[in-house]
Amino acid sequence: MHTVAVLALPDVIAFDLATPVELFGRARRPDGRPAYRVVVCGAEPMVDAGPVRLAVGAGLDELHRADTIVVPGRNHPEEPTPAPVLDALRAAAKEGTRIASICVGAFTLAETGLLDGLRATTHWLAADALAGRHPAVRVDANALYIDNGAVATSAGAAAGLDLCLHLVHRDHGVAVAADAARIAVAPLHRTGGQAQFIVRNPPRYATATLENVLAWIEENAHLDLTLADLATAAHTSVRTLNRRFHTETGQSPMEWVTGVRVRHAQELLETTDHGVERIARHVGFPSASNFRAHFRRLAGVTPHEYRSTFTGTAAAQQQTGRRNAGA
Missing domain, CATH: 1.10.10.60 (Homeodomain-like)
Structure with a gap:
């Protein structure tokens, strides 16, 4: 079964973390079987997520067993990402694991160098900061999400849901993705991009x-x-x-x-x-x-x-x- 590892870093945005956990966790194949195995992993057993504190189910080793890694944003994305996390993401990418970010999780991906030379997006309020800190990344603040194949990024909040539904569509086809969208009470595809929110x-x-x-x-x-x-x-x-x-x-x-x-x-x-x-x-x-x-x-x-x-x-x-x- 396709394993999705959701990375829980200290100061993670709870909404960004919950989106892939819920969307992939509730996706079902036509015969009713789960479409994904979802695990939350990180470098620490407990992390703060705004006003709540979360227990993390697995360590960074789980990243090497995942087919897809989702990197949620952090409330303070300008803070450096722990080196072991960056090393684990680079190693997973080298092994062919698909990696996606939600919102300002793109800052973490950019720190790894995996976005260098690629188009990427993030929350429109953080786009200039991302471009300034990582000039090798071609930041597009207008897109809801950008899929480069092995690496994907999304804009803020609800755009993470758009990206997750896109990945379900890519993995299992339109019927499974449409069913996941109905469960989430969300459109499978939204008109326009992030530009309408700026x-x-x-x-x-x-x-x-x-x-x-x-x-x-x-x-x-x-x-x-x-x-x-x-x-x-x-x-x-x-x-x-x-x-x-x-x-x-x-x-x-x-x-x-x-x-x-x-x-x-x-x-x-x-x-x-x-x-x-x-x-x-x-x-x-x-x-x-x-x-x-x-x-x-x-x-x-x-x-x-x-x-x-x-x-x-x-x-x-x-x-x-x-x-x-x-x-």
Whole structure:
């Protein structure tokens, strides 16, 4: 039977640990037999997991007997991983064991060097930190999960469930994966990627010299702005403004404005029933088509798909339809 070893490191995130334990542990073959043997292992017999303390069922030797190793995130991923753990992961990878990380568990995988030269993802809030600490890793903050074959990574929290379901699909086919998804009350595949969850250009962005103009953009993004308008608000030249934006935000001034407009649109999609054309005008896009194009580029989904995801509109309509049909 395929053995999944879930690595429990000190300070492990309980949600990340529970996700593979529950998903793989409850997966069943068509004849009802378990699809996986799941074991929790680590370098210590007890580990803290936020407000709880967990007993670990097996030692690091179990990693060498596993077919898949899952590395959950830790609450403080910047802390170094114990050397014996890194050595055990490298040895398992060399033996052909598949290794997957959930959320900031990608930091542990990156420490081993197993992600060097590969695309990888992690929670969007930690993506810049991962890229900064491990420049050899090609960090993609937009993906829910990335499967490189022998090594896979996922974004935060629920994206770990997406990755686990993907691995079940890969191991046992769509029928077993679909059954596991039903047990977890989760979609087998979610529309879009992590991009739809990222907060674009937050109003309190840390910057050395742009604080005032960023606050001005926050209040005026709905207007028909030009680069000259932004330079005037910043009391500087267009050339200097461009340089400062690229240095401090990695974006051009107008790219920043677009990101703010998209964030404002997301808030309206979540909190109102306004149509796309009304929202486009309200946040500063010249047309609904222009809004849709920029929204899809930055969020990875259409405005309609975004609203369905974050307000439950589609699910509510489905349930209403079922009730009406049964009336």
